[in-house]
Amino acid sequence: MRKTMLSSKSAELVEATLPAVGAAIGEISALFYERMFAEHPVLLRDMFNRGNQANGTQAQALAGSIAAFASGLLAGQTPDAMLRRIAHKHVSVGVTPGQYAVVHKHLLGAVAEVLDVSDEVAAAWSEVYWLMADTLIGLERFLPQGQQEHRVIARFQETDDVVTFVVRPLDGQVRAGEPGQYVSVQVPLADGARQIRQYSLSGRSDDALRFSVKRDGEVSNHLHDHVPVGATVLVSQPAGDLTLLPGDGPVLLASAGIGCTPMISMLAELAFTGSPRRVIAVHGDRDQLTHPFRAELAQLVAKLEHARAHVFYEKPIGEWPAELTGYVDLAGVEVPADTTAYLCGPVPFLRAMRAQLLATGVSDIHYEVFGPDLTR
Numbered sequence: 001m002r003k004t005m006l007s008s009k010s011a012e013l014v015e016a017t018l019p020a021v022g023a024a025i026g027e028i029s030a031l032f033y034e035r036m037f038a039e040h041p042v043l044l045r046d047m048f049n050r051g052n053q054a055n056g057t058q059a060q061a062l063a064g065s066i067a068a069f070a071s072g073l074l075a076g077q078t079p080d081a082m083l084r085r086i087a088h089k090h091v092s093v094g095v096t097p098g099q100y101a102v103v104h105k106h107l108l109g110a111v112a113e114v115l116d117v118s119d120e121v122a123a124a125w126s127e128v129y130w131l132m133a134d135t136l137i138g139l140e141r142f143l144p145q146g147q148q149e150h151r152v153i154a155r156f157q158e159t160d161d162v163v164t165f166v167v168r169p170l171d172g173q174v175r176a177g178e179p180g181q182y183v184s185v186q187v188p189l190a191d192g193a194r195q196i197r198q199y200s201l202s203g204r205s206d207d208a209l210r211f212s213v214k215r216d217g218e219v220s221n222h223l224h225d226h227v228p229v230g231a232t233v234l235v236s237q238p239a240g241d242l243t244l245l246p247g248d249g250p251v252l253l254a255s256a257g258i259g260c261t262p263m264i265s266m267l268a269e270l271a272f273t274g275s276p277r278r279v280i281a282v283h284g285d286r287d288q289l290t291h292p293f294r295a296e297l298a299q300l301v302a303k304l305e306h307a308r309a310h311v312f313y314e315k316p317i318g319e320w321p322a323e324l325t326g327y328v329d330l331a332g333v334e335v336p337a338d339t340t341a342y343l344c345g346p347v348p349f350l351r352a353m354r355a356q357l358l359a360t361g362v363s364d365i366h367y368e369v370f371g372p373d374l375t376r
Contacts, residue, residue, distance in 0.1 A: 005073065005076075005131075006073050006074075006124075006127060006128065006131065007127065009120075009124070010123070010124035010127045010128070011073070011074060011124075013120060013121050013124035014070055014073070014074065014124050014125065014127075014128055015074050017115075017117065017121055017124075017125075018067075018070055018071070018074070020115060021067075021070075021111065021115065021125070022067050024114050024115060025063040025066065025067060026059060026060065026063050027114050028063070028107075028110045028111055028114050028115075029059035029060070029062045029063045029110075030059045031110040031113060031114060032059075032062070032103075032106050032107045032109075032110040033048075033053060033058070033059060035106040035109060035110060036102065036103065036106040037053075039106070040102060045192070045193045045194070045195075046186075046193060046194045046195070046196075047093055047094065047095075047196060049195070049196070049197065050193070050195065050218070051217050051218070065082060065086060065132075066128075066129075066132070068082055069082075069083075069128065069131075069132045070128050073128065073131065078135065081241070083132075083135055083136060083139060084139060084241040085241050086136060087136050087139035087140045087143060088143060088239040088240050088241050089198070089239070090136065090140055091140050091143045091144070091145045091236075091237075091239055092182070092183070092184040092198060092236045092237075092239040092240075093184050093196050093198075093236075094145075094147065094184075094196075094236075095140070097137050097140075100133040100136075100137065103129075103133075104126070104129055104130070104133070107129065108122060108125065108126055108129065111125055143239065144175060144237035144238070144239070145237060146236070146237055147184070147186065147234050147235060147236045147237075148169050148170070148171070148234070148235065149169070149170045149232045149233070149234055149235075150167035150168060150169050150170065150209065150232065150233055150234075150235040151167060151168055151169075151170060151230065151231070151232050152165055152166070152167050152227060152228065152229050152230060152231050152232070152233065153166050153167065153168050153208060153229065154166040154229060155227075155228070155229055158212060158292040158293065159289065159290055159291070159292050160289070160290075161214055161215040161216075161290075162212055162213065162214050162215070162258065162292045163212065163213050163215075163223070163224055164202060164203075164210060164211070164212040164213075165210070165211055165212070165213065165223070165227070165233075166205070166208050166209070166210045167208060167209050167210075167211075167233065167235060168207065168208045168209070169235075170232070174206070174207055174208060174209065175237055175238060176204070176205065176206060176209065176238070177201055177209070177237075177238025177239075178238065178243040178244065179201070179204065179243065179244045179262070179265040179266040179268070179269040180200070180201075180240060180242040180243045180244055180262040180265060180266055180342065180368065181200070181201055181238040181239060181240035181242070181243060181262075182198045182199055182200045182201060182211070182238065182239060182240045182262070182368075183198070183199060183201065183209060183211055183235050183236050183237075183238055183239070184196050184197070184198050184235070184236035184239070185197055185198075185199060185211070185219070185223065185233055185234070185235055185236075186233075186234040186235075187219055187222045187223065187226075187227070187233060187234075189218060189219075189222060195218060195219050196219070197217070197219040197220065199211040199212065199213055199261070200212070200240075200261035200262040200265065200344070200368070201238060201261070201262070201265050202261040202262075202264055202265055202293070203264065203265055203268050203296075204265065204268045204269055204272060209235065209238070211261070212258070212261050212292060214257075214258040214292075240262075240368065242262060242342065242344070242366055242367065242368040244266045244269055244270070244342075245340060245366075247277070247340060248276070248277055249277065249278075249336075249338045249339065249340060250277065250278040250279075250280065250335075250336050250338060250339040250340070251266075251270070251277055251278070251279050251280065251339065251340055251341075251342070252280045252282065252335055252339050252340070252341040252342065252357075252362075253266055253267055253279065253280070253281045253282070253342050254282040254283070254328065254330075254341065254342070254343050254344075254345075254353050255282070255283050255284070255343070255344045255345050256283070256284040256285070256328060256344075256345030256346060256349040257284070257285060257290075257345055257346065258292065259343075259344035259345030259346070259349070259368075260283055260285075260291075260292055260293055260297075260344070261292070261344070262342075262344050262368055263281070263283070263342065263344055264292075264293045264296060264297065264300070266342060267279070267281060267297070267300045267301070267307075268296075268300055270300075270304060270307075271300045271303040271304055274303075274304075275304060276305065276306065277306065278306045278307070278336075279301070279304055279306060279307035279308070280307075280308060280310070280333060280334075280335060280339070281297060281301055281307065281308070281309040281310070282309075282310045282311075282312075282328060282330070282333060283297065283309070283310075283311050283312070283328075284311075284312040284313075284314075284327060284328035284345070284349070285311075285312075285313055285314070286313065286314050286315060287313050287314070287315050287316055287317050288313065288316065288317050289317065291311070291313075294311075297309055297311070310324065310332075310333050311324060312324050312325070312326065312327065312328045312329070313325060314326060314327065327352075328349065328352075328353070329356075330353070330356045330357070330360070331356075335357065335360055335362055336362075337360065337361035337362055338364075339357075339362050339364070340364045340366070341353075341357055341362055341364065341365045341366065342366050342367070343365065343366070343367040343368075344367065344368045344369070347369060350367050350369060354367070
């Protein structure tokens, strides 16, 4: 392990150049990926999400994480939640410690090319990078790793564009994971690439894994169209830092769209254990037909003595309460200040929910975002 804090000289240089690096970090990130994929095309083909590379969201997420880490170092603290989230994502796609040197080479090369910095400044930012990399490597060492072939033993059509897969490892050794976690699924595509995507566990099972897939992108389309019952898929160990924490205080499970998958998993666990906690389930969707697990949500809430569901539809079919029509709004939902909140959905939804919760005094907020984390 390298040092756990920046040297005084490096801290001075990083603080002095942080505004310039921050202003150019989008350009730096884009150039970094371009350089790295040119030398290591297999990474783009078989590890990184090609869609997120094409639309630039992965570069934005990288920029945000580096800026957050550097700013934290200067303030004498590290963004632990962000680092845990990144570490879980890394192990789920098979990032190895040796690949951090590859990233370092091309990232620092991109910094030097975009900003034409001095050797001293480059060394200072190299120190930032290795502090972040060593922290991640240390976290990843203790997380379950590896992928194995699973057989699809069942699949269910939840809505027109959402399918649930139930899979079991060929060796029969199931690690069920925790409610809120996800698995990475790798599939072979027509052009020879083996792309990976993450899908949240969407229910509890002791002898299999259950995850749900919305038709959206090349991997999801492949799973919908080419993976029937009996097929095999390569699935990672469950990962993810959004898990149901122990306690006896109120719980808010808020989701939008396919973000309901980790929330329904948590709700299923609460119902299975007969939890006496107050549970506030909130979901937003376009209408009743696009809402996955609609019936299951009602059934699970009914099993819990102190649970209530608040479902919002933008364009409900038939009669629906006016106060539940439109986007999710917590104004009419009683959420105690000591609530532990779990959120999952598109970034605008996460930002809106966080702002509303903070305004009501709720500060214990946890979230999962599908795709690169742009919430920062």
